[in-house]
Amino acid sequence: MFERIIHIVRKEFRQMFRDRMMRFLIFLPPIMEMLVFGYAASFDVNSIPTAILDEDKTPASRAFVEEFSSNGYFNFTQYLSSPDQIDSLFDRVDVTVCVYVKKGFERSIGSGTAAEVLIVVDGTDSSNASVVVGYITRIVNSYSEDILLERITKFRGVNPTVPISANRVDLIERTWYNEELKSRNFFIPGIIANILTVVGIMMSAMSIVKEREIGTMEQIIVTPISPLELIIGKMIPLVVIAYIDVCLVTAIGTLWFGVPFKGSFIFLFVAVAFFFAANLSFGLLISTVSATQQQAMMNTFLYTFPAMLFSGFAFPIESMPYAIVLITYANPMRYFIELLRGIFIKGMGPTQLWPSLLGLLLISIIALAVSVARFRKRIA
Amino acid sequence: MNEHAIQTKGLVKRYEAVCAVDGLDLTVQRGEVFGLIGPDGAGKTTTMRMLAGVLRPDGGQALVLGSDVIGNPEQVKEKIGYMSQRFGLYEDLTVAENIDFYADLYLVGRKEREARFKRLMEFSRLGPFLGRLAGKLSGGMKQKLGLACALIHTPDLLLLDEPTNGVDPVSRREFWKILYDLLAEGVTIFISTPYMDEADRCHRVGIMEKGKLLISDTPEGIRKGMKTRIIEIKCANPKKAVALLQKMEGVADVVFFGDKIHISVRSQKPDESSIRKFLEKQDTEPRSVRAITPSLEDVFFELSDRP
Numbered sequence: 001m002f003e004r005i006i007h008i009v010r011k012e013f014r015q016m017f018r019d020r021m022m023r024f025l026i027f028l029p030p031i032m033e034m035l036v037f038g039y040a041a042s043f044d045v046n047s048i049p050t051a052i053l054d055e056d057k058t059p060a061s062r063a064f065v066e067e068f069s070s071n072g073y074f075n076f077t078q079y080l081s082s083p084d085q086i087d088s089l090f091d092r093v094d095v096t097v098c099v100y101v102k103k104g105f106e107r108s109i110g111s112g113t114a115a116e117v118l119i120v121v122d123g124t125d126s127s128n129a130s131v132v133v134g135y136i137t138r139i140v141n142s143y144s145e146d147i148l149l150e151r152i153t154k155f156r157g158v159n160p161t162v163p164i165s166a167n168r169v170d171l172i173e174r175t176w177y178n179e180e181l182k183s184r185n186f187f188i189p190g191i192i193a194n195i196l197t198v199v200g201i202m203m204s205a206m207s208i209v210k211e212r213e214i215g216t217m218e219q220i221i222v223t224p225i226s227p228l229e230l231i232i233g234k235m236i237p238l239v240v241i242a243y244i245d246v247c248l249v250t251a252i253g254t255l256w257f258g259v260p261f262k263g264s265f266i267f268l269f270v271a272v273a274f275f276f277a278a279n280l281s282f283g284l285l286i287s288t289v290s291a292t293q294q295q296a297m298m299n300t301f302l303y304t305f306p307a308m309l310f311s312g313f314a315f316p317i318e319s320m321p322y323a324i325v326l327i328t329y330a331n332p333m334r335y336f337i338e339l340l341r342g343i344f345i346k347g348m349g350p351t352q353l354w355p356s357l358l359g360l361l362l363i364s365i366i367a368l369a370v371s372v373a374r375f376r377k378r379i380a
Numbered sequence: 381m382n383e384h385a386i387q388t389k390g391l392v393k394r395y396e397a398v399c400a401v402d403g404l405d406l407t408v409q410r411g412e413v414f415g416l417i418g419p420d421g422a423g424k425t426t427t428m429r430m431l432a433g434v435l436r437p438d439g440g441q442a443l444v445l446g447s448d449v450i451g452n453p454e455q456v457k458e459k460i461g462y463m464s465q466r467f468g469l470y471e472d473l474t475v476a477e478n479i480d481f482y483a484d485l486y487l488v489g490r491k492e493r494e495a496r497f498k499r500l501m502e503f504s505r506l507g508p509f510l511g512r513l514a515g516k517l518s519g520g521m522k523q524k525l526g527l528a529c530a531l532i533h534t535p536d537l538l539l540l541d542e543p544t545n546g547v548d549p550v551s552r553r554e555f556w557k558i559l560y561d562l563l564a565e566g567v568t569i570f571i572s573t574p575y576m577d578e579a580d581r582c583h584r585v586g587i588m589e590k591g592k593l594l595i596s597d598t599p600e601g602i603r604k605g606m607k608t609r610i611i612e613i614k615c616a617n618p619k620k621a622v623a624l625l626q627k628m629e630g631v632a633d634v635v636f637f638g639d640k641i642h643i644s645v646r647s648q649k650p651d652e653s654s655i656r657k658f659l660e661k662q663d664t665e666p667r668s669v670r671a672i673t674p675s676l677e678d679v680f681f682e683l684s685d686r687p
Contacts, residue, residue: 004487010484011481014477018473222460224486
């Protein structure tokens with residue numbers, strides 16, 4: 001039994017490395033995804049194009065505007081002279097934010113009444129806009145607080161360097177695990193899940209369907225090799241590729257992009273084995289419902305898109321409707337994303353993450369049972 | 381223990397509403413070339429696949445080399461070689477790699493493999509192309525490579541499903557020469573073909589239609605048992621003669637054969653002289669009217685009761 005498996009493995013590798021497209025598929029997607037998620041795709045908001053309209057033109061208004069430029073998130077690209085210009089700017093999507101300081105700003109502050117500032121934010125991209133509004137609120141609040149403190153000290157005649165405790169609640173923010181809230185750290189471990197889905201499902205389904213399509217499957221069936229030996233032989237090379245890709249992504253992610261890796265490599269490899277087993281079972285299942293390689297590819301995408309959306313890779317599962325949350329429990333990628341983030345960012349081990357492993361194990365067993373039953377029927 | 385290479389009793393395979401093989405009783409002796417002939421859709425491929433153990437029958441029995449292929453297909457796999465209609469070669473592997481791969485799957489030992497390889501190269505003459513990718517071979521060569529792959533483990537029985545389909549006449553002749561060489565080595569060959577002319581190269585043939593075996597005998601035996609007589613006519617005005625003959629009583633079929641006319645007569649009644657007289661009367665100037673040996677194609681048309 002062992003001998004025949006080795007012969008299949010050797011043949012698979014031989015074909016794989018002769019096929020330029022295949023060589024491409026092994027190394028290109030991990031590197032491409034790393035570049036995309038490492039550099040381009042990000043939830044981080046900075047260099048926000050901003051327009052300034054200062055009608056007051058006083059030291060106080062200039063100091064207020066200065067607050068925006070000094071924190072580094074806002075990029076002043078336009079200086080306006082009239083409020084009429086605002087509409088066309090937003091229509092042309094030249095800016096995301098416009099800070100409009102009205103005449104009488106300094107006077108209002110000096111007289112102790114409320115000064116008015118209009119801030120316009122482009123809400124087309126809602127998540128982006130809410131982050132921007134958050135930044136603005138913080139800037140405006142701290143500016144107001146400074147003015148307030150100045151007044152209090154003036155009234156009490158206390159030295160302003162001595163901290164005074166006004167009646168207020170102090171908020172001390174401290175984010176754990178991903179202190180700088182970098183979306184890179186959130187995305188890059190997830191790339192491993194994406195790559196393993198492509199390698200595990202598409203390549204395994206296609207390698208089986210290909211044999212059927214070109215007619216070699218029938219020739220193999222008449223030889224004394226058993227379907228199990230054939231499948232194992234075909235899967236081993238994919239497992240090797242999977243681990244190469246895992247190492248590749250982990251190395252680039254940690255060494256180049258500085259993503260933290262706090263957990264254990266051995267546990268990562270164990271988790272990969274569980275997830276990959278589920279993927280290979282799904283690939284096998286797809287091979288039993290696809291007549292051609294093209295169909296196999298289409299079916300893989302049909303599975304991959306929802307699997308990715310409902311995995312927590314980009315959108316948090318907690319904010320999904322309950323019905324969808326239930327569906328995610330059948331999605332192996334969901335568990336693997338949990339495992340990856342747990343291992344990379346939080347340094348968790350099997351004691352905390354065993355429920356995810358169990359989820360993957362159950363899915364693999366069910367998928368494997370169904371696909372083996374279907375595979376047998378298909379051959380017979 | 382059993383002198384038959386293949387023996388089936390009441391073999392049945394259904395595809396939904398269609399009965400592809402409908403109670404097939406077939407016997408193939410060891411050491412013969414048995415040809416299964418019939419039109420497309422007759423059930424030849426389905427029969428072949430069931431005998432190779434690829435397809436599971438819905439009913440009946442099938443003994444291949446004495447063992448039951450339905451109950452225990454694994455037992456005979458080592459002893460049969462099968463070449464499907466479209467033999468699947470790995471086009472991205474070379475000729476040598478393809479042969480080696482099949483040798484690997486059959487676990488052919490090194491020494492045996494070398495000897496067998498040499499012998500296969502002799503009669504397939506693939507030697508000069510060993511390093512070439514299988515995808516870059518011509519149609520006839522691919523066919524020979526497929527045969528070499530199916531023969532690497534020295535099977536006792538070779539199942540060939542329409543191996544010469546779409547192969548040019550020269551390669552076809554070479555292919556048959558190889559088959560006779562194999563026969564001399566003691567291999568039993570079970571071959572299917574839609575070409576009736578190839579049936580004459582077989583020891584025995586079975587004519588199949590609509591899932592049933594119409595007859596199974598030697599080519600001569602089949603011809604002898606035929607009631608139809610084929611009469612060949614040459615005349616000066618063939619177009620007119622054909623129109624007339626089609627209306628003549630007792631004539632089953634009239635076809636052009638180049639400048640000649642072949643008519644099938646299914647009884648003794650219109651004989652050569654009465655046909656000649658009939659045509660002379662109608663001014664078609666018959667030059668010769670004579671009975672000829674029926675081809676297997678004619679036999680097929682008689683048996684399947686087609687016009």
